Amino acid sequence: MPLITISRGIGCGGMVIARLVAEGLNLELFDDDRLEQEVLRMGIHKKGSEILAEKGPGFLDQIFSSRPGIYLDYMEAVIYEVAKKGEGVIIGHGSQMLLRDFECALHVRIQATESTRIRNLMTQKGLGEEAARKLIHKRDHEQGGFFRYAFHKDWTDPALYDLIINTEQIDLDLAAKLVMEVAGSEQIRTCSLKASESMERLSLMKKVHAALAENNILSVSLNVDVPEKGVVEISGLCRSENEKEDIVKIVKALAGVKKVSARVVVTTRY
Secondary structure: OOEEEEEEOOOOOHHHHHHHHHHHHOOOEEOHHHHHHHHHHOOOOHHHHHHHHOOOHHHHHHHOOOOHHHHHHHHHHHHHHHHOOOOEEEEOOOHHHHOOOOOOEEEEEEEOOHHHHHHHHHHHHOOOHHHHHHHHHHHHHHHHHHHHHHHOOOOOOHHHOOEEEEOOOOOHHHHHHHHHHHHOOOOOOOOOHHHHHHHHHHHHHHHHHHHHHHOOOOHHHEEEEEEEOOEEEEEEEEOOHHHHHHHHHHHHOOOOOOEEEEEEEEOOOO
16 A cells, blocks of 8 residues: 655645545554644654644744754654554655655645635635735745755755645645555555565654753764664763663653663763
């Protein structure tokens, strides 16, 4: 079964298309609510799920005490965690970038002209024309800011996608059928066991980075590797013997960790 990421701006009909695709292919849909459930299931603090709002660094600094990097690690951990199953429909949140190196993922972008998006929002949300326009500009700005901050790229870049659908010309039912047809083609590979295991290791590595940073341990001075499932290897520098002990304790407490190997040197010179 396919692994599909769908990126869209507000008012383009992308959420409807994603639901139709998930239902048509009998796949799980990972929208905002479902991803938040996954965040909590993984043992990530409630605040961590707020990263799913996809705001830029200014907003994150204000909400998360100037430590947005921690929550970016959490977001990446969640995307890799859900993708390791090798199937599903993931809505946004940088999934087209995070899974770009996995040939088994199909990356789709849904777009429409501003005038079409305004009409859709006026109908769906009962907004006036100017209110709908302002909402579109606000959401596009936030989404673009998040993407530039997280990945240093423009999320509208066509090179990030395998399929781009303009709902100005194509209705939502036909758009969903197009996505399903492409996803079912022989060119879209099924995720191999190797790819799934790689995603699982990446997810755990991001969880480790976030947990260390949340506990005020400078993860930039540490190298974290997950050579195999459940095994975490940490090397680098720390500030004291107590911190060295804390590193091991924190990592061992994470769900999915079976073994921790720490080759950490204590130094006061950083």
